[in-house]
Amino acid sequence: MASLSLRFSLLLTALLPLTAFTGVGGVTLPQTHADVYDYIVVGGGSAGSIVASRLSENRSVSVLLIEGGPSNEGVTNSIIPYIYPRLYGSTYDWNYTTVPQSGLNGRATPYLRGHILGGSSSINGMTLHRAPAADWDQIASFTGDLSFSWNNIIQYIQKNEAFKRPEGSRFDNTYDPAVHGFKGPIGSSMVEDDTWITEPTLTAAEEVGIPHSRDVNGGQPLGVSWQQFTVKDGARSSAATGYINKQDKVRSNLRVLLNSTVSRVLPRPGGNTTSGPLHFTTVEYTDGNGNTQTAVASREIIISTGVIATPGLLMRSGLGPRAQLQAAGITTLLDIPAVGQYLQDRCGLSAIWSVNNTDTDDDIDRNSTYFNELLQEWNNHRTGRLTQTGYRHILWARVPEDAPIFSTIEDPSSGPTCPHYEIYPTNKWAGTSPRPETGNFVTMSIFVSASNVRGSVTLDASNPMNPIIDPKYLGSDWDRYVMRTAVRRAAEYMSAPSWRRWNATPVFDPSILDNDGALDQWIQTNAIGGVHAVGSARMGPPNSPPGTDVVGPDFRVKGIRGLRIVDTSVFPFVMNAHTMGPTYIMAEKAADLIKRGL
Ligand SMILES: Cc1cc2nc3c(=O)[nH]c(=O)nc-3n(C[C@H](O)[C@H](O)[C@H](O)COP(=O)(O)OP(=O)(O)OC[C@H]3O[C@@H](n4cnc5c(N)ncnc54)[C@H](O)[C@@H]3O)c2cc1C
Ligand SMILES: *[C@@H]1O[C@H](CO)[C@@H](O)[C@H](O)[C@H]1NC(C)=O
Ligand SMILES: *[C@@H]1O[C@H](CO)[C@@H](O)[C@H](O)[C@H]1NC(C)=O
Ligand SMILES: *[C@@H]1O[C@H](CO)[C@@H](O)[C@H](O)[C@H]1NC(C)=O
Ligand SMILES: *[C@@H]1O[C@H](CO)[C@@H](O)[C@H](O)[C@H]1NC(C)=O
Numbered sequence: 001m002a003s004l005s006l007r008f009s010l011l012l013t014a015l016l017p018l019t020a021f022t023g024v025g026g027v028t029l030p031q032t033h034a035d036v037y038d039y040i041v042v043g044g045g046s047a048g049s050i051v052a053s054r055l056s057e058n059r060s061v062s063v064l065l066i067e068g069g070p071s072n073e074g075v076t077n078s079i080i081p082y083i084y085p086r087l088y089g090s091t092y093d094w095n096y097t098t099v100p101q102s103g104l105n106g107r108a109t110p111y112l113r114g115h116i117l118g119g120s121s122s123i124n125g126m127t128l129h130r131a132p133a134a135d136w137d138q139i140a141s142f143t144g145d146l147s148f149s150w151n152n153i154i155q156y157i158q159k160n161e162a163f164k165r166p167e168g169s170r171f172d173n174t175y176d177p178a179v180h181g182f183k184g185p186i187g188s189s190m191v192e193d194d195t196w197i198t199e200p201t202l203t204a205a206e207e208v209g210i211p212h213s214r215d216v217n218g219g220q221p222l223g224v225s226w227q228q229f230t231v232k233d234g235a236r237s238s239a240a241t242g243y244i245n246k247q248d249k250v251r252s253n254l255r256v257l258l259n260s261t262v263s264r265v266l267p268r269p270g271g272n273t274t275s276g277p278l279h280f281t282t283v284e285y286t287d288g289n290g291n292t293q294t295a296v297a298s299r300e301i302i303i304s305t306g307v308i309a310t311p312g313l314l315m316r317s318g319l320g321p322r323a324q325l326q327a328a329g330i331t332t333l334l335d336i337p338a339v340g341q342y343l344q345d346r347c348g349l350s351a352i353w354s355v356n357n358t359d360t361d362d363d364i365d366r367n368s369t370y371f372n373e374l375l376q377e378w379n380n381h382r383t384g385r386l387t388q389t390g391y392r393h394i395l396w397a398r399v400p401e402d403a404p405i406f407s408t409i410e411d412p413s414s415g416p417t418c419p420h421y422e423i424y425p426t427n428k429w430a431g432t433s434p435r436p437e438t439g440n441f442v443t444m445s446i447f448v449s450a451s452n453v454r455g456s457v458t459l460d461a462s463n464p465m466n467p468i469i470d471p472k473y474l475g476s477d478w479d480r481y482v483m484r485t486a487v488r489r490a491a492e493y494m495s496a497p498s499w500r501r502w503n504a505t506p507v508f509d510p511s512i513l514d515n516d517g518a519l520d521q522w523i524q525t526n527a528i529g530g531v532h533a534v535g536s537a538r539m540g541p542p543n544s545p546p547g548t549d550v551v552g553p554d555f556r557v558k559g560i561r562g563l564r565i566v567d568t569s570v571f572p573f574v575m576n577a578h579t580m581g582p583t584y585i586m587a588e589k590a591a592d593l594i595k596r597g598l
């Protein structure tokens with residue numbers, strides 16, 4: 001490594017003054033000769049892995065990627081799709097918790113985030129979405145930058161993805177090749193087996209008037225469609241497996257630091273004495289041995305620590321709402337009220353039905369002999385039930401256009417082609433309460449999508465490494481209305497003839513469906529929050545009033561130099577999608593911009 005850092009230092013044309021200096025908050029840094037790179041990417045997650053990988057494609061550009069968690073390689077629970085929930089609350093999870101949520105009867109919920117190379121893409125459910133075309137067009141219109149429009153971002157989808165076409169004529173109308181990539185780093189596929197649940201899922205949709213959407217990722221997701229997953233040859237494909245694991249072994253200009261938690265980014269020493277905006281050049285981190293280290297970027301630092309960690313990192317670095325920084329004893333370098341504000345998430349819950357089909361996945365979870373047989377099959381051939389997560393189709397829908405709520409509340413969605421909620425049937429008991437010893441189940445996972453609630457991530461004055469997460473789940477009349485509508489629609493769908501043939505019977509008291517108050521109560525007791533938050537360092541138009549957003553359409557932090565943010569925190573509003581795919585698109589787009597010198 002010594003010769004590597006020497007080479008990086010030599011690559012630097014204009015050497016920066018690397019003397020000891022006083023950081024924000026008055027801490028004197030140890031006098032270290034920092035490693036110097038062209039670019040430093042902070043956070044080796046879904047977005048950061050892509051940015052670091054794309055920038056280092058040019059071998060004369062040096063890139064340091066700093067990740068807080070360990071490697072993804074060899075982590076079985078991450079590799080085998082079916083068992084990914086075993087990663088929750090493990091060493092691969094940051095173990096965040098929300099503050100008590102009044103919309104959830106005062107409960108606090110875990111806020112899962114990947115603490116591993118690949119970030120949340122190494123621990124997530126592998127559902128691949130892009131969001132509706134209308135959402136991207138809305139970002140284009142909000143930021144005033146047409147390059148975010150759907151027609152323009154399709155090139156980044158194609159760059160990112162290697163979609164495996166499903167085999168057989170029954171898949172003829174289940175995807176649209178025009179909106180897929182076939183040679184990108186991220187493998188994607190559909191579940192192709194003949195399990196019983198496909199028939200009732202698709203036929204019941206017809207029976208209750210839910211249209212067929214040819215491709216969930218074609219920009220028009222409304223209806224029922226075949227879901228695509230980031231599963232390649234039976235195993236998880238993530239930002240780590242696709243963009244880093246092979247590359248960091250062959251690219252001498254890409255260095256990946258693991259187990260290294262970044263505490264702050266710092267301006268160039270003496271930067272405030274010259275005129276012009278502060279220039280951020282230095283990254284301070286705690287290495288795997290617990291020692292404080294620094295590294296210097298001669299060109300730029302890209303922050304990709306994700307929607308929860310990014311606002312905290314900015315605030316610890318003196319960039320954020322002044323009052324909060326003051327309370328934590330941090331000197332404000334730039335007062336940016338928007339940092340940590342405008343958080344938006346998608347609240348979810350599980351509603352469960354029992355069925356009399358015995359071919360559900362329930363026995364995988366309660367019969368270890370059966371599980372071990374499947375594990376052996378997976379180990380030998382990378383095939384079988386463990387290559388899946390338990391669901392295969394998804395329904396996106398809207399509140400009816402004539403719903404009375406629209407007389408008092410403006411539709412927060414991006415327009416009539418944009419969903420308000422999603423439901424998807426899983427072939428087993430997938431609730432938070434314990435699975436019964438016997439029986440077979442289908443779980444409807446239900447998410448509010450077009451939320452109009454804004455939460456926040458704020459600084460814990462007593463421990464600035466600890467984010468205070470307040471998504472305000474179900475915190476508006478609209479969100480509660482959408483959730484009630486979605487639960488009732490799920491129940492209507494599950495009582496269609498095709499499900500009745502399997503004796504689908506709710507395991508909850510169906511009388512709650514007849515009464516808003518009772519239904520609200522049940523929802524508040526059962527909802528578990530979401531994992532699709534955005535907005536904590538939101539993007540805005542170039543000329544917006546200072547502090548109302550954090551980055552411009554070029555991903556640069558406004559009002560300072562040397563710092564960009566590329567991760568889920570920049571989306572200006574909730575995406576009607578699971579957020580990994582949209583984040584991949586953003587990261588490919590940002591890397592493209594940086595490489596083109598924009
Ligand atoms: C359990 C779970 C299931 C999900 N399921 C799906 C799904 O099926 N489909 C879907 O589309 N979306 C899903 N999501 C959401 C999606 O995965 C995320 O929105 C997306 O991956 C976030 O990307 P990101 O780059 O913003 O952050 P991340 O991918 O979380 O990356 C942030 C990275 O920064 C690192 N980091 C954080 N702080 C520091 C620090 N101080 N120093 C150094 N490194 C740091 C983290 O360890 C992490 O690697 C799920 C999320 C979770 C957690
Ligand atoms: C690669 O990077 C070098 C150094 O910054 C630059 O001069 C060159 O133009 C880049 N090459 C490409 C193909 O972008
Ligand atoms: C990172 O930490 C893990 C323990 O959590 C350890 O097994 C691994 O060797 C460390 N990796 C590096 C590169 O230090
Ligand atoms: C999360 O909690 C689990 C269980 O307490 C612990 O083993 C793990 O190390 C924690 N994760 C992190 C990143 O600290
Ligand atoms: C930077 O300079 C400005 C103007 O001289 C001053 O108001 C501000 O306090 C300085 N900031 C820091 C962190 O020294």
Ligand SMILES: *[C@@H]1O[C@H](CO)[C@@H](O)[C@H](O)[C@H]1NC(C)=O
Pocket residue numbers: 367368369370373
């Ligand atoms: C568990 O699975 C094994 C192997 O498939 C099967 O033989 C056995 O009958 C199952 N046990 C129960 C209790 O269902």
Ligand SMILES: *[C@@H]1O[C@H](CO)[C@@H](O)[C@H](O)[C@H]1NC(C)=O
Pocket residue numbers: 356357500501502503
């Ligand atoms: C399942 O229940 C339905 C409805 O009660 C019944 O018609 C059907 O025969 C049952 N099927 C099985 C396999 O038990």
